[in-house]
Amino acid sequence: MNQYLLLMVITVLSVISCGDKRGEDFRTESPVNPGGFPDGDVPQMIVLGSDDNTSVDGMNWILDFMASRSHKDGTSLRMSFYSNSRSSSDWHLPENRKLVEVHKRAYNLGHELGNHTSNHAFCVYGQTGEGQIRITRDSICRIVNDFSHDLVHLVGMNPKHIVGFRTPYLAWSDSVFYVINNKSFWYDCSITESRHGPGRYIWPFTMDHGASGTIGSWWTENHGTSVGRHPGLWQLPCYSFQAPDSLFAFMDSVAGRTHNGLITGLDYNMWSAPRSGWLLNKDQSLAVLKHTLKLNLEGNRAPMTIGMHSQYYADDFNGLGFQNISKAVDRRAVIEEFIDYALQFDDVWFVTGAQVIHYMRNPVDKKHFNPDNYLFTK
Known part of the structure; x- marks a missing residue:
């Protein structure tokens, strides 16, 4: 009996020591904010989430710019970086030491470093019936573990701060969610959300009942990627932009057809050629971001997410054929001018994905909102 009681005590202590409240998390899909406040009293959070981050210059640019600005309340702007360490720029090679250092800089400034797998692998490649390739849970587990290992041992992160995940190419599968939930990640931000539009989007939710936005979606139907139950795992949707x-x-x-003006919420999808993108120029891109924020502020104020790739903003980036915004200075201007536009508002804050999840657990109205209260303590 004494041994049994000792085992129970150890088990309870091990659960308490995790300290991330995942076991308590449950939220259904809803357009209503977690505090039940009037829409106009909700803090408008904006998440800049940058993928890959293979350029030192690209990361330093956005870090420098954000450090040069502050919110109306004097607090700092922060964002999330979802990177790879063993893909086109291997962090273990001496020539990439500066890339590790700039990730250390981002972490020390209070930005979030999330997991984007070590090698930027396609977890699902090709449509069903076309020789589709799907990597196994074990393989997903390995490339997730490898990157988390590199964040801890090369960057020096506290492993408890590695809580966010985005699937490369947004090519998610149920196996991805299974792995990251079992690895105790707090949230994923891979599922696009276009239903209802900005100002009416659902807020982040836990995947206890899957994700209804995937049912009947193009990705699910063409790739056989139905989503099961993943209790406690948050989904921070990749919200689509709305063009004016x-x-x-x-x-x-x-498009060659009538369109509803919705754009998948990443820079790539604004700038690349069809079918993935819309060939927007600088002024058009800025108009899209401003209009999306306007609708959010006038609506339910669910978080606005902006997917980026910091390497796209470096002067030496010349790939992907962004023919209507070919100059890096123009691409940088889209982000810089939008940030300055958003900072004109009293109740807009640039935060990390992890801060959003913290807020979902502990919501307050905008008068009492301080983003620093939702940061990790080192």
Whole structure:
């Protein structure tokens, strides 16, 4: 009996020591904010989430710019970086030491470093019936573990701070969610959300009942990627942007059909060629981001997410054929001018994905919101 009681005590202490409240987390999909506040009293959070981050210059640019700005309340701007350590730029090679150092800089400034797998692998490649390749849970586990290992041992992160995940290419599968939930990640931010539009989007939710936005979606139907139950795992959707009416005619001409103005919420999808993108120029891109924020502020104020790739903003980046925004200075201007525009508002804050999840657990109205209260303590 004494041995049994000792085992129970050890078990309870081990659960308490985790300290991340995942076992208590449950939230259904809902457009209502977690505090039940009037929409106008909710802090508008904006998450800049940058993928890959293979350029020292690209990361230093956005870190420098954000450090040069502050919110109306004097607090610092922060963002999330979802990186790879063993893909096109191997962190273990001496020539990439500066890339490790700039990730250390980001972490020490209070930004979030999330997991984007070590090698930027396609977890699902190809449609069903076309020789589709799907990597196994064991393989997913390995590339997730490898990157978390590198964050801890090369960057010096506290392993408890590695809580966010984004699937490369947004090519998610149920196996991905199974692995990261069992690895005790707090959240994933891979599932796109276009239903209802900005100002009416669902807030982040836990995947206890899967994710209804995946049912009947193009990705699910064409890739056989139905989603099961993953209790306690948060989904911070990759929210789509909404173009203003003035751009509809242009977008119709690009698409060759009538379009609703929704754009998958990443820089790549604004700038690349069809079918993935919309060939937007600088002014059009800025108009899309401003209009999306306007709708959010006038609506339910669910978080606004902006997917980035910091390497796209370096002067030496010349790939992917962004033919209507070919100069890095123009791409940087889109982000810089949008940040300055958003900072004109009293109740807008640039935060990390992890801060959003902290907020979902402990919501307050905008008068009592301090983003620093939702940061990790080292």
